[in-house]
Amino acid sequence: xxxxxxxxxxxxxxxxxxxxxxxxxxxxxxxxxxxxxxxxxxxxxxxxxxxxxxxxxxxxxxxxxxxxxxxxxxxxxxxxxxxxxxxxxxxxxxxxxxxxxxxxxxxxxxxxxxxxxxxxxxxxxxxxxxxxxxxxxxxxxxxxxxxxxxxxxxxxxxxxxxxxxxxxxxxxxxxxxxxxxxxxxxxxxxxxxxxxxxxxxxxxxxxxxxxxxxxxxxxxxxxxxxxxxxxxxxxxxxxxxxxxxxxxxxxxxxxxxxxxxxxxxxxxxxxxxxxxxxxxxxxxxxxxxxxxxxxxxxxxxxxxxxxxxxxxxxxxxxxxxxxxxxxxxxxxxxxxxxxxxxxxxxxxxxxxxxxxxxxxxxxxxxxxxxxxxxxxxxxxxxxxxxxxxxxxxxxxxxxxxxxxxxxxxxxxxxxxxxxxxxxxxxxxxxxxxxxxxxxxxxxxxxxxxxxxxxxxxxxxxxxxxxxxxxxxxxxxxxxxxxxxxxxxxxxxxxxxxxxxxxxxxxxxxxxxxxxxxxxxxxxxxxxxxxxxxxxxxxxxxxxxxxxxxxxxxxxxxxxxxxxxxxxxxxxxxxxxxxxxxxxxxxxxxxxxxxxxxxxxxxxxxxxxxxxxxxxxxxxxxxxxxxxxxxxxxxxxxxxxxxxxxxxxxxxxxxxxxxxxxxxxxxxxxxxxxxxxxxxxxxxxxxxxxxxxxxxxxxxxxxxxxxxxxxxxxxxxxxxxxxxxxxxxxxxxxxxxxxxxxxxxxxxxxxxxxxxxxxxxxxxxxxxxxxxxxxxxxxxxxxxxxxxxxxxxxxxxxxxxxxx
Numbered sequence: 001x002x003x004x005x006x007x008x009x010x011x012x013x014x015x016x017x018x019x020x021x022x023x024x025x026x027x028x029x030x031x032x033x034x035x036x037x038x039x040x041x042x043x044x045x046x047x048x049x050x051x052x053x054x055x056x057x058x059x060x061x062x063x064x065x066x067x068x069x070x071x072x073x074x075x076x077x078x079x080x081x082x083x084x085x086x087x088x089x090x091x092x093x094x095x096x097x098x099x100x101x102x103x104x105x106x107x108x109x110x111x112x113x114x115x116x117x118x119x120x121x122x123x124x125x126x127x128x129x130x131x132x133x134x135x136x137x138x139x140x141x142x143x144x145x146x147x148x149x150x151x152x153x154x155x156x157x158x159x160x161x162x163x164x165x166x167x168x169x170x171x172x173x174x175x176x177x178x179x180x181x182x183x184x185x186x187x188x189x190x191x192x193x194x195x196x197x198x199x200x201x202x203x204x205x206x207x208x209x210x211x212x213x214x215x216x217x218x219x220x221x222x223x224x225x226x227x228x229x230x231x232x233x234x235x236x237x238x239x240x241x242x243x244x245x246x247x248x249x250x251x252x253x254x255x256x257x258x259x260x261x262x263x264x265x266x267x268x269x270x271x272x273x274x275x276x277x278x279x280x281x282x283x284x285x286x287x288x289x290x291x292x293x294x295x296x297x298x299x300x301x302x303x304x305x306x307x308x309x310x311x312x313x314x315x316x317x318x319x320x321x322x323x324x325x326x327x328x329x330x331x332x333x334x335x336x337x338x339x340x341x342x343x344x345x346x347x348x349x350x351x352x353x354x355x356x357x358x359x360x361x362x363x364x365x366x367x368x369x370x371x372x373x374x375x376x377x378x379x380x381x382x383x384x385x386x387x388x389x390x391x392x393x394x395x396x397x398x399x400x401x402x403x404x405x406x407x408x409x410x411x412x413x414x415x416x417x418x419x420x421x422x423x424x425x426x427x428x429x430x431x432x433x434x435x436x437x438x439x440x441x442x443x444x445x446x447x448x449x450x451x452x453x454x455x456x457x458x459x460x461x462x463x464x465x466x467x468x469x470x471x472x473x474x475x476x477x478x479x480x481x482x483x484x485x486x487x488x489x490x491x492x493x494x495x496x497x498x499x500x501x502x503x504x505x506x507x508x509x510x511x512x513x514x515x516x517x518x519x520x521x522x523x524x525x526x527x528x529x530x531x532x533x534x535x536x537x538x539x540x541x542x543x544x545x546x547x548x549x550x551x552x553x554x555x556x557x558x559x560x561x562x563x564x565x566x567x568x569x570x571x572x573x574x575x576x577x578x579x580x581x582x583x584x585x586x587x588x589x590x591x592x593x594x595x596x597x598x599x600x601x602x603x604x605x606x607x608x609x610x611x612x613x614x615x616x617x618x619x620x621x622x623x624x625x626x627x628x629x630x631x632x633x634x635x636x637x638x639x640x641x642x643x644x645x646x647x648x649x650x651x652x653x654x655x656x657x658x659x660x661x662x663x664x665x666x667x668x669x670x671x672x673x674x675x676x677x678x679x680x681x682x683x684x685x686x687x688x689x690x691x692x693x694x695x696x697x698x699x700x701x702x703x704x705x706x707x708x709x710x711x712x713x714x715x716x717x718x719x720x721x722x723x724x725x726x727x728x729x730x731x732x733x734x735x736x737x738x739x740x741x742x743x744x745x746x747x748x749x750x751x752x753x754x755x756x757x758x759x760x761x762x763x764x765x766x767x768x769x770x771x772x773x774x775x776x777x778x779x780x781x782x783x784x785x786x787x788x789x790x791x792x793x794x795x796x797x798x799x800x801x802x803x
Contacts, residue, residue, distance in 0.1 A: 021082055022231070023052045023067065026090040035069045035091065050333045050385075051231055056082070067091060070111070071101060104201040104221035106210060106445045106490060107173065107433040108394055114492070114500045116542025116556040117207075118598055118612050118659070120144050122200040124225070129712065129760050131244070131770055131796050133251060133274070135192040139220065143675035144204060144659065146696035150787045151352040152249065152279050152316040153370070154187035160204060160614060161655035161681045162217025163694035166562055168207065170221045172340060174379050174400040177214045178425045179453035179482035179512070179566040183622065183647070185785070188404075189220070191344040191375040193322035195242065195255045196270045198225045204659075205596050205614060206560035208538040209504040212449060212486050216560045216592045216618070224340065227266030227328040228259050236261035239803040248774075248794035249317065250277035257324075264331060270324035277317040280309075282792035285780025286740035286750060289789045294355070295366045295413060300464075302366045302414045311780075313788060318349035335384040342377040346370075353787020354410070357737050362413055371407030371422070392434035402427040408475070416465045421475040424456040445504075446489040453482040455566055473522040473637075477530075477570040477583070480514040484563070490540075503541040510534050510563035514570045516583060523572065523582060526630055530569050530585030536561040542596075554598035554612075563589045568622055568647040580642040582629060588649050590620045610661040618653035621683065624731070625650045653692055655681035669708055676700035685730060693729035697721040697749060697784050712760040722751040723784060738787045752781035766803065772796040 023035045031052030038045040039059060048054045056079055059065055065082075067075040072091035082089055093100065100112045102119050112119055120142050132138040136155020140147040146158040159167055164186040169176040171192060181188070200222050207215035230236035242255040257270040281289060290310045295302055307314060323343040330336040354368035379400040387393055404425040411418040433447035459474035490504030512532040516525055542556030564587040573581055594616035601609040626633065627646035634641055657679040664672040677699055681692035698721040706713045725733065725746035732739075732747075739747035758772040778793040 020053060020055050021087045021089055023048050023054070023089045023091060025072070026092045032069060032072065032091055035067055035072075037065060037067050039066070040064050051229075053231060102201050103223070104170075104203055104207075104219060106435070106492075107396060107431075107447065108435045108445065110492075113546070113552070114494065114502075114544055116500070116502055116544050116554050117596065118204045118554070120202050120204065124198050127194055127197055127200075128800070129714070129758065129770065131758070131772055131798055132194045133246065133253075133276075134190045135194050135197070135222070136187075136189050138194050138197070138200065139189070139202070142200075142202065143661075143701050144677060145202065145220075146677075146699060146783065148185050148783060148785045149790075150185050150187070151350060151370075152276055152313075152788060153190060153318045153320070153346055153349040153373075154185070155189055156185035156187060157189065157220065158694050158696050159202070159218035159220075160657055161616070161653075161679050161692055161695040165214055165565065165567065166216040166694075168211050168215040168219045170211070170219065171342070171377065172222070172224055172379055173381065173396070173398050173431065174377065174402070175211070175429055175451060176402070178402070178404055178427050179455055179480075180404075180423060180425055180476060180571075181214070181565065182567045182571070183624070187373075188375070190320070190346075191322075191373065192222050193270065193272050193324065193344065195257070195272045196224045196322065196324045198223050204612075205556070206538075206540070206558040206592060206594055206616075208508075208560035209488055209490060209506045209540045209558070212484060212506065212508050213510065213536075213561060213563045213565075213589075216562055216590075216616075224324060224326070224342075225257070225268060225270070226338070227268040227326050228261050229266045229328065229330060230261040230263055233263070236266075237803070240800065241802075242798060242800045244796065244798040246794055246796040248791035249279040251275070251796075264329060266328040266330075268324070268326040268328075270322070272322040273319070274321075275317075275319040279313050279316045279788065280792050281311050281313060281789035282775060282778040282780035283311065284778055285752070285789075288740045289780055289782060291356070293363070295363050297366065304363060304413075311792065313352060315350045315355075316352050316788060318347045320344065320346045334386040335382075338379075338381040338383070340377070340379040340381075342375070342379070344373075344375045346373045348372055348409075351408075351787075353735075353738055356787065359413070364413060365410060366413045366415065367409060367411040367418065369409045371409060371420075372405070374405040375402070377402045392436050394435040396431075396433045398429070398431040400427075400429045402429075411464070416463050418462045418464055419459070419472060420462065421457065421459045423475060426454045426456075428452045441493060441495050443492040443494075444489065445492070447487070449484070449486045449488075451482075451484040453566075455480045455482070471521075473519050473572050475571060475573055476566050477514040477516050478518055480512070480566050480570060482512040482566055483510070485509045485511075498546045500544040501542075502544075503539070505537065505539045508536045508538070508561070508563070510536070510589070512564070512566065512569065514566065514583070514585075516570065519572065519583075523635075524629065525583060527585050530583065532564055532569065532587065534563060534589055536563065536589050536591070550602055552598075552600040552602075554596070554600075557595045558593075560592040560594075561589045562592075562622070564622060564647075571647070578640065578642055579645055580635065580637040581624060581645050581647070582627060582635075584627065584646040584648060587622065587647065588620060590618060590622050590649065592616050592618045606665050608663040608665075610659075612659040614657055616653075616655045618651075618655070618683075620649045621651040621653050622647050622649060623651040623683070624648075651684045653681060653683035655679070655692055655695060670706045672702070672704050674700065674702040683729075691727055691729045693731055693785075697723045697751075707760075710762040714758040716756050716758070717753060718756065719753040720751060720781075720783070723749040732785060738782070738785070749784045750781070752779055754779055754781075766801055768800045768802075770796075770798040770800070 033050045035048040105115045130141040139145045148156040165181040203219040207219040238259040244253040253274040255272040260267045325341040327339045357364040407422040429451045436444045457474040457476035459472040461472045486508040488506035493501045514530045538559045540558035545553045570583045596614040598612040661675045681695045682689040701718045703716040736747040754775040756774045774794040
């Protein structure tokens with residue numbers, strides 16, 4: 001009898017397991033919770049759990065079953081069809097994308113439809129298809145972000161007329177911006193490995209209420225891949241390997257990631273290595289971009305050598321390694337502990353825009369290199385998604401440590417002195433974010449944040465003939481520190497499915513200390529220290545209104561701020577030939593006030609139009625202006641008499657723009673998309689309004705995409721308007737060495753376009769080939785403000801294998 005009972009029990013258990021299915025997202029293979037599954041008359045229904053699992057035992061084998069979730073296309077199938085697909089059901093995201101879930105707007109999941117600001121997102125599947133060499137290229141591929149490059153190892157995003165330290169970068173919810181993020185072009189985004197990214201969300205416009213200082217123009221949030229648990233007693237193993245080659249810079253890339261999943265523990269390891277040679281520019285374009293000669297040191301002597309390949313930008317090559325280790329512990333379905341260890345290191349690489357400057361008939365610099373750029377982060381995150389607490393329903397905490405290392409090495413042509421500055425920042429941060437449902441219509445988000453930065457900075461001069469080293473002025477005051485303390489709250493009120501109101505407020509307090517005693521040996525400043533102790537209130541309010549299935553309106557007003565960091569307060573560097581920036585101990589936060597109006601028109605998921613317009617006023621703007629030290633307007637710096645400048649609260653700016661996007665779905669397989677951005681703005685310069693430096697030219701793209709189960713084709717054009725000499729900011733017009741010259745001999749940024757073709761072919765279930773032919777007509781062009789010309793005709797081949 002006992003044996004019969006065991007036999008029946010085993011059979012029954014096997015039957016239940018056979019009825020268990022998992023619902024996952026097509027393309028990303030992520031589980032989907034909250035999917036409603038029902039039959040035709042809705043007499044039977046079940047819902048998937050947090051891991052996308054449910055049991056279909058109540059449904060008949062040939063009965064029509066419907067899978068429905070707000071964020072995905074509705075699916076009709078049967079149990080027999082599901083069984084033939086290994087009991088896995090794939091759902092496809094809605095075509096429109098407005099229903100996507102985004103995290104960056106409040107630190108917790110919200111429907112994109114409910115957010116009054118414009119948010120664009122890029123998932124792992126899109127990243128894989130676009131094949132970016134760096135995360136800067138990934139951002140550029142969104143179509144809403146403009147990217148400037150001073151060298152191949154770089155990429156400085158521009159969003160809605162703002163750039164550098166007026167934009168915020170986060171990785172897995174941790175603030176990357178540190179106290180030495182500069183106002184000049186900023187290249188730190190390349191430290192983020194595009195192979196490790198699960199999805200990217202970009203909040204266009206101010207985000208200071210949730211993120212604090214620096215989030216004036218936008219917030220770029222990168223979320224890396226998460227370790228996947230096993231949903232059975234056996235080990236869940238998954239591996240991805242990628243090999244890639246590109247012709248324009250002879251890129252050689254290898255990537256491997258491994259996932260080991262148990263029921264409560266999971267481990268993810270990711271390694272990427274890339275080697276770039278010197279970049280070849282296009283054959284057709286301005287002659288000013290050609291590299292006719294460069295400096296070599298031969299037998300200890302600097303000589304100017306003719307470039308036998310003038311389209312090759314020498315020297316620009318470098319290599320980079322990215323490492324990621326993540327560990328997940330999930331004791332219960334509603335809570336998890338996540339540890340992430342991140343490390344990135346580049347080789348030494350040239351700052352190309354400094355190597356193409358001339359002094360008279362000779363090139364100005366023999367060397368101008370960035371030392372290895374290193375970034376390390378350890379991040380421990382605790383998340384609980386349901387609670388009976390009176391104070392919160394969901395809670396998330398982040399404790400992180402980051403170390404940033406960078407250096408600069410330069411030597412003038414035929415000079416025996418090599419100048420080196422080395423910087424290191426240790427950053428500690430703590431975030432506590434909570435969500436509470438106050439009623440069926442109201443949600444409350446609130447949290448606190450603490451950030452501490454400690455800066456180490458050294459400077460020296462090395463004589464290449466005598467091998468003697470002498471102390472020199474450091475870029476930043478050594479031993480300085482910067483702190484930020486903040487609390488915020490945000491309220492979401494949704495009285496009905498058609499209308500959402502969100503508002504929030506944040507208080508941020510900044511404390512910084514800098515000691516200039518060591519640098520005053522060289523600078524003789526009229527002060528030895530600088531202290532900032534300042535607070536800032538910011539707020540936001542906006543609505544999302546959907547009067548019918550065709551129209552959605554979004555309206556948002558917000559304020560934002562940026563507190564002076566150590567780059568503003570204490571930096572010493574040569575901003576341009578003949579000018580030197582010195583510290584200023586009299587700085588205050590700058591504030592931005594802006595509004596945004598958005599309209600989305602959706603004609604039966606066939607023709608979709610997305611329009612946005614915005615306006616931002618920047619007050620008390622921190623800008624570089626002429627200065628004096630003890631009444632002197634010129635000082636000796638690195639052996640050259642230089643004009644004295646400093647960062648000052650000396651300007652105002654008015655920035656405005658219009659964004660238009662459209663998507664035409666000819667069929668489920670064939671679609672046309674296009675995006676265009678118009679940006680303008682002026683700022684005060686000695687009581688005169690001049691063009692804003694980081695307002696990019698009008699730019700856009702158009703894609704014609706066809707795909708089926710195995711093949712995806714994308715023929716696309718990228719285009720960029722001209723900025724004439726009169727449209728250049730004064731600081732840009734002074735850098736004539738990076739621009740083309742107009743008929744009057746004045747620098748300007750010409751218009752340009754590229755024609756491109758990209759294809760993805762699924763060879764087998766495990767192997768995928770991606771091939772791209774970019775800049776087919778071999779155009780020679782530079783993105784605005786860039787020192788390096790972009791790639792000429794470029795064939796990219798990438799092979800991915802998945803286990």
